[in-house]
Amino acid sequence: MPDALDPGLYLELLRRALAEDLGSGDVTTRAIxxxxxxxxxxxxxxxxxxxxxxxxxxxxxxxxxxxxxxxxSKHDGxxxxxxxxxxxxxxxxxxxxxxxxxxxxxxxxxxxxxxLTRRFVDAAHGAVTILDTRKTVPxxxxxxxxxxRCGGGTNHRVGLYDAVLIKDNHIRIAGGIAEAVRRxxxxxxxxxxxxxxxxxxxxxxxxxxxxxxxxxxxxxDAEMREAxxxxxxxxxxxxxxxxxxxxxxxxxxxxxxxxxxxxxxxxAPAADISLEIETT
Numbered sequence: 001m002p003d004a005l006d007p008g009l010y011l012e013l014l015r016r017a018l019a020e021d022l023g024s025g026d027v028t029t030r031a032i033x034x035x036x037x038x039x040x041x042x043x044x045x046x047x048x049x050x051x052x053x054x055x056x057x058x059x060x061x062x063x064x065x066x067x068x069x070x071x072x073s074k075h076d077g078x079x080x081x082x083x084x085x086x087x088x089x090x091x092x093x094x095x096x097x098x099x100x101x102x103x104x105x106x107x108x109x110x111x112x113x114x115x116l117t118r119r120f121v122d123a124a125h126g127a128v129t130i131l132d133t134r135k136t137v138p139x140x141x142x143x144x145x146x147x148x149r150c151g152g153g154t155n156h157r158v159g160l161y162d163a164v165l166i167k168d169n170h171i172r173i174a175g176g177i178a179e180a181v182r183r184x185x186x187x188x189x190x191x192x193x194x195x196x197x198x199x200x201x202x203x204x205x206x207x208x209x210x211x212x213x214x215x216x217x218x219x220x221d222a223e224m225r226e227a228x229x230x231x232x233x234x235x236x237x238x239x240x241x242x243x244x245x246x247x248x249x250x251x252x253x254x255x256x257x258x259x260x261x262x263x264x265x266x267x268a269p270a271a272d273i274s275l276e277i278e279t280t
Contacts, residue, residue, distance in 0.1 A: 010143060049080050
């Protein structure tokens with residue numbers, strides 16, 4: 001189970017999400033459900049998934065009505081199978097109905113990311129480190145990267161501020177890899193220097209300036225094999241672009257240290273989780 005996510009990263013986000021959904025009020029529930037009605041509900045996995053986002057789901061219910069209580073039988077990072085009970089929610093029936101979709105939206109989104117990440121981690125068999133990217137829904141990055149950790153993956157850069165990654169456009173503006181690296185070293189940028197390389201010639205340039213990490217971006221298998229041989233452990237090697245489950249072990253066999261996968265956070269399908277309500 002990963003370290004808990006700081007509530008400060010999502011409390012206001014959940015408030016805005018509820019405001020978006022509820023607006024002036026839940027007209028259907030208000031018309032049908034008596035104020036005094038109570039209910040119990042089961043959070044149920046409808047398929048295999050890795051759970052992530054339970055604290056956020058709990059907070060959604062609490063923001064709608066502080067009397068709602070949520071008890072979990074699974075925790076973030078746990079693997080669930082179809083019909084597994086993830087938890088139970090009790091409280092005013094109207095609150096459960098009004099909070100249901102927002103709570104599930106976050107829970108399904110984050111669990112989807114965690115589930116896809118776990119598939120890559122399991123497929124890697126420890127041969128390479130599975131990294132995420134900055135390809136996240138704007139304002140949801142902290143949540144998405146938390147979900148990656150729930151799935152057993154490793155966060156790459158959180159943002160532009162916490163690590164150096166010299167990409168193709170930086171290289172073009174600087175006039176070459178050597179000058180780009182020189183400028184970084186002349187400044188006060190944090191940590192190791194990573195350089196994105198799109199050809200064997202660029203790999204040679206990155207080796208020459210002693211880059212700490214060399215990213216092989218969309219190279220052919222033959223080019224990657226040759227690049228890794230030339231690097232000869234003088235830098236860590238990251239593979240990016242075209243990383244699929246089917247190709248993962250092949251890429252690992254080339255000798256890379258890690259692979260970065262944008263799909264973990266930009267293309268993960270939502271997990272199938274439902275809230276089944278029973279009146280009491």
